[in-house]
Amino acid sequence: MSGITLDLLALQLFTGLALGSVFVLLAVGLSLIFGLLTVVNFAHGAFYMVGAYVGVFLLGLTGNFWISLVFAPILVGTLGLAVERFLVRPLYGRGIDYPLLLTFGLGLVLVELVRILYGLEGVPFDTPPLLRGAVDIGIGYFPLYRLFLIAVTALLVLALWLFIEKTSYGLIIRAGARDPEIVRVLGVDISKVWLIVFAIGTGVAGLAGILSAPMRSVIPDMGSTVLVEAFVVTVVGGMGSLIGAVVAGLLVGVVVAFTSLFWPDFSDLSMFVLMAAVLLVRPHGLFGQKGLMG
Structure with missing residues (x-):
């Protein structure tokens, strides 16, 4: 503990934000689908895994990380x-x-199909050359790729917020989440809204998969662990709440990062302890609403 400095704590905070960015992407997609469709998507981790493998395929086909990312x-x-x-x-x-x-x-x-196509062993996914190395952020050197991950997550969350809160289609989505029957009466094909929201939610999971690929092993079972993490974050934030997904994702990432620093053996348990503590105080999560599961 004597070697702990303010700079080290600040760097660990950035590490938590980078980890939390992955959690945010996973939880946002899960919350979008549940918030409007009331569908608990247990294939979410598999879509994350598919995103990583599609990235591997496209990278091998084009040799260009940016094309794969898009x-x-x-x-x-x-x-x-x-x-x-x-x-x-x-x-x-x-x-x-x-x-x-x-x-x-x-x-x-989906997991079995990927095992058939790629086998049981993991496949490599190198960090793109432009994003390798570390940069001085004033408190020390921090991996450039993790800063990129934080920035991409922030831009995506902002874009989703603008889409849902500031566009006419976003208004339809919010109205459909509250009362789909009224939306139908007004002449809106609510089934198209559900279709688009489900596609956005799974697409964000796929984005999380390819962004995580350079940091985590790309293996068929990679979605199993993150599915648990995604549900923990979603429950902490509140089922169906986008703002809850963002806040809880960053909070869980920071908690895991600091637990790894002070008590490494308990880092994997820290998010579950946090979830239990939140649910004891707020049974519906930080930003959850009563009755969504009902």
Whole structure:
């Protein structure tokens, strides 16, 4: 403990923000889908994994990380379109358990398909040359790629907020989340809204996958761990709350980072302790609303 300095604490804070950025991307996609469709998407981790593998495929095909970064979430979002239209939509109105079980099974199918195509071993995904190394941020040197990850997450969250809060289509989405029947009466095809939201949610998961690829191993089972992390963050923030997903994602990342610094053996448990503490005080999460599961 004697070697702990303010600069080290500040660097650890940035490490937590970088880790939290991944949590934010995962939880935002999960919250979008649940908040409007009331679908607990257990395939979310699999979409994250698919995003990483699509990035690997595109990188091998083009040799360009930036092309992979743009098109991987688009392709995963397109997969999400098909899943919502042909698998999830027929289950609306049958209770929350039906899409939950369907997406759970879908996640297993996606993992097995990737195992067939790529095998059980992990595949490499190097940090792009432009983002390698570290930069001096005034308190020490910090990996450039992690700063890039924080910046991309901030821009995406801002773009989503502007889309949902400041556009006419965002108004329809918010209205559809509160009362889809009224939206239908007003002549809006709510099924198209559900389709787009599901695609955005899965696309963001795919983006999280490719952004995480240079930092985490790209293996078929990589989605299993992050699915648990995503649900922890979503529960802490409040099911269906976008602002909750952002705040909780960053909070969990910082808590894990500082626990790793002071008590490394308990770093994996820290997020669950945080979740338990939050739920004891606020059973619906930091920004959650009563009745969403009802």
